[in-house]
Amino acid sequence: MKKRWKIFWAVCAVTAGLGLVCCVTALALGVSVEMLQNRLPNGIGLVVGGDNLESATETYEGVQKIDMELFAGNVEVLPGDGQEVVVEAENISRRLNFSATMEGDELKITSRKWAFFTEQIGRGKIYIYLPRERTLEEISLDVGAGSLMVEDLRADRFSLDVGAGDGAVEDFTAREADFDCGTGTIAARGDASQKLDIDCGVGDIEYTAYGSEGDYDYNIDCGVGDVTVGERSYSGLGRSNHVNNGTGREINIDCGVGSVCVFFDSAM
Secondary structure: OOHHHHHHHHHHHHHHHHHHHHHHHHHHOOOOHHHHHHHOOOOOOEOOOOOOEEEEEEEEOOOOEEEEEEEEEEEEEEEEOOOOEEEEEEEEEHHHOOEEEEEOOEEEEEOOOOOEOOOOOOOOEEEEEEEOOOOEEEEEEEEEEEEEEEOOEEEEEEEEEEOOOEEEEOOEEEEEEEEEEOOOEEEEEEEEEEEEEEEEOOOEEEEEEEOOHHHOEEEEEEOOOEEEEOOEEOOOOOEEEEEOOOOOOEEEEEEOOOEEEEEEEOOO
16 A cells, blocks of 8 residues: 555545544533534534525526535536526525625636434435536535435536545536546536646546546546456556657546446547
8 A cells, every 4th residue: 555545545544543532431421412513503514304405596606616615415507598607506504604795707606515314314405507508717516414316417627526525527528627536426528629637546446437448648646446448457455657659638536445337438
């Protein structure tokens, strides 16, 4: 195993141990979720039960970039009929502090960075409608927990980051794309005409590229996970590979202890 992964897992183990000790100590002292909620109303955030939900729809003009970073949620990114970007939220917990605001030509969609999991964390839905015929400059989508579904996305640069949730991209077109998966899963299909970066921690990523295996160049770095590209397997302990087909179209894969599979659709 690479040195950086040994350090990573050592830090994870120490952090988990310290967290467990703190939780046990807090419980022994009589600390409850309700007490934390009253003490930190604007701090790390609490997602609790009840009817504290909200729904809203907003339209944004002149959007060239989208930066979405959500702690949790169920999100669908769909093609719209107009030239504007429309954000629709249904039954979202107020305590997630969900917001969508314009900063220049960038639409920022955010929530609290952290919250305790309760029964409401999986409720609600967020819809983002993108102009069907427009290519945006940059779209960055980051969801910590929950689900993210993308349909027919067009951008010069596209990045997708899934923590412990599930991401599905039915079709995308971009010059550069980046998929990053922690412990969740990503299943994507689309075309990155110049470069695609795939970074998988302990989760699973499946990507279907348009064309054939020989249409791309590859840089593959595999820790203790599994990497399959077309008919070839590049798995192995600390294995690195470079395949140059002279195409100038890069697929860069960095896999820790998870699984990455790249398929090809020559019909597209």
